[in-house]
Amino acid sequence: MPDSQPRRPDDNAPESADAATTADTPALVLGGARLADGRAVDVRLSGSRIEAVGTAGSLTARGPRIDLRGYLLLPAPAEPHAHSDTALTADSLGPESPGPASHRAEDIQRRATEAALLQLGHGATALRTHVRVGDVQGLAPLEAVLQTRRALRGLADVMPVAVPRLLTGVAGADSLAMLRDAVKMGAAVVGGCPDLDPDPTGYTEAVLEIAAEHGCPVDLHTDADDPARLARLAAMAAGLRPGVALGPCAGLAHLPLDAAARAADRLAAAGITVVCLPQGGCTGSERRTTAPVRLLRSAGVHVTAGGGALRDTANPVGRSDPLEAAYLLASQAGLRAEQAYALVSTSARAALGLPDVRVEAGFPAELLAVRGERLSAALSLGYSRIVIHRGRIVARTSAVREYCDSGAEAAAGPGGLPRQGRPDPGAGPRN
Numbered sequence: 001m002p003d004s005q006p007r008r009p010d011d012n013a014p015e016s017a018d019a020a021t022t023a024d025t026p027a028l029v030l031g032g033a034r035l036a037d038g039r040a041v042d043v044r045l046s047g048s049r050i051e052a053v054g055t056a057g058s059l060t061a062r063g064p065r066i067d068l069r070g071y072l073l074l075p076a077p078a079e080p081h082a083h084s085d086t087a088l089t090a091d092s093l094g095p096e097s098p099g100p101a102s103h104r105a106e107d108i109q110r111r112a113t114e115a116a117l118l119q120l121g122h123g124a125t126a127l128r129t130h131v132r133v134g135d136v137q138g139l140a141p142l143e144a145v146l147q148t149r150r151a152l153r154g155l156a157d158v159m160p161v162a163v164p165r166l167l168t169g170v171a172g173a174d175s176l177a178m179l180r181d182a183v184k185m186g187a188a189v190v191g192g193c194p195d196l197d198p199d200p201t202g203y204t205e206a207v208l209e210i211a212a213e214h215g216c217p218v219d220l221h222t223d224a225d226d227p228a229r230l231a232r233l234a235a236m237a238a239g240l241r242p243g244v245a246l247g248p249c250a251g252l253a254h255l256p257l258d259a260a261a262r263a264a265d266r267l268a269a270a271g272i273t274v275v276c277l278p279q280g281g282c283t284g285s286e287r288r289t290t291a292p293v294r295l296l297r298s299a300g301v302h303v304t305a306g307g308g309a310l311r312d313t314a315n316p317v318g319r320s321d322p323l324e325a326a327y328l329l330a331s332q333a334g335l336r337a338e339q340a341y342a343l344v345s346t347s348a349r350a351a352l353g354l355p356d357v358r359v360e361a362g363f364p365a366e367l368l369a370v371r372g373e374r375l376s377a378a379l380s381l382g383y384s385r386i387v388i389h390r391g392r393i394v395a396r397t398s399a400v401r402e403y404c405d406s407g408a409e410a411a412a413g414p415g416g417l418p419r420q421g422r423p424d425p426g427a428g429p430r431n
Contacts, residue, residue, distance in 0.1 A: 028045045030066050033071050040055070040056040041073075047390075047391050050363050071370060075345045075358065076388065077122070077368060079119050081248070081307065082307060083130050083309055084115050084160075085112060086313070087309075088111045088114060090312055108145070120155060125156050125157065126157040126158075128159045128160075128161060130221060131161060132163050133179065133182050135175075138178065154390070157354075159188040162183065167202070168206065180210060189217045189218065191218065201232055208237060208244075212240065217353060218240065224291075227255060230263050233246075234270040246274055247291075247306065253289045267299070273303070275305070276291040276293055277306055278290050279320070281309070282314045290333065302350070305329060305340075305348070307320030340379070370384070370386075383399035
């Protein structure tokens with residue numbers, strides 16, 4: 001296969017708000033990385049793009065060079081379903097807790113920022129987060145998450161989804177006006193939970209109307225356990241641009257197979273994306289299941305996978321790690337490792353309206369280097385990670401495992417027991 005050479009980036013590709021700041025970034029060479037197809041390559045980054053890809057050792061560095069021998073280089077994951085405004089509140093529960101989690105805007109912002117940085121450390125350079133608006137809190141949670149978005153500019157892209165509880169009847173009138181205000185404030189997506197409204201169809205109509213007014217994507221939170229309601233939703237949302245996503249849709253797994261198959265066909269025909277949550281739901285439901293990924297994919301539905309709750313009341317042990325989500329899809333849903341990882345990376349980016357990423361010249365420099373020689377191993381034991389956003393390293397996680405004080409050490413021979421590291425112990429800095 002020929003090396004990927006420099007080419008002119010797509011002039012129509014969307015650029016970030018601070019793309020100018022990355023234009024002056026020195027070129028960075030990632031040396032000796034292994035791609036998912038087995039090739040060992042050098043990758044040169046310039047600004048926010050991949051400038052060139054060549055065989056290992058072939059590219060010169062006009063700036064820093066990072067030794068990635070022993071690492072697998074992949075398109076960076078994206079998080080399509082987070083809950084930043086409630087993240088990291090699980091410790092406020094229980095008899096030994098200091099009390100309920102604070103809902104002050106500054107505390108929500110602090111937790112949302114910490115949560116986004118945790119997800120960035122896992123590799124997600126972009127995340128879509130559902131944020132509750134209306135009721136007592138009004139627009140304060142959204143303002144807090146928008147502050148997080150501004151604080152993390154250049155490190156990660158944060159895309160808030162405005163989620164009102166009610167939208168119909170007298171009780172929903174104020175929330176309907178507040179949803180419009182949320183879009184004007186900067187909410188990137190119009191969302192909601194039609195299952196919680198007394199009139200789910202009216203709720204969905206209101207969300208779609210506001211999204212059409214402002215040209216926003218739609219992301220609805222639903223269990224999808226009612227085939228008739230799901231059919232009406234699909235009919236209303238069909239063809240809406242820039243697109244409609246539903247999640248977590250775990251209820252589809254509890255329907256009879258023929259009913260689930262018909263629902264999948266309707267979703268595919270309407271062009272709706274399903275965001276599943278393999279690491280657990282985000283509503284506190286007793287049913288800890290995942291949407292039927294293989295059935296949906298076989299019907300032609302665009303499926304992606306997210307993390308959902310991150311250590312809140314719905315999932316006190318949530319990790320929101322895209323590699324763990326891919327691991328669960330491979331181990332429990334029967335997907336190949338490559339298919340599973342695509343659901344948390346390329347498919348997730350497509351669901352968020354982001355440009356495609358490939359480790360080829362001209363594509364965005366949104367990359368994840370993870371310790372391992374093969375993707376299946378990286379999904380199982382990928383603790384050490386280097387995250388690249390807009391052409392620069394924005395996060396590192398290093399893990400070292402050592403064995404000692406055991407008679408097995410002598411039995412291992414002159415070299416001692418193995419430790420996690422490069423195949424060639426003398427190559428590059430210790431990780």
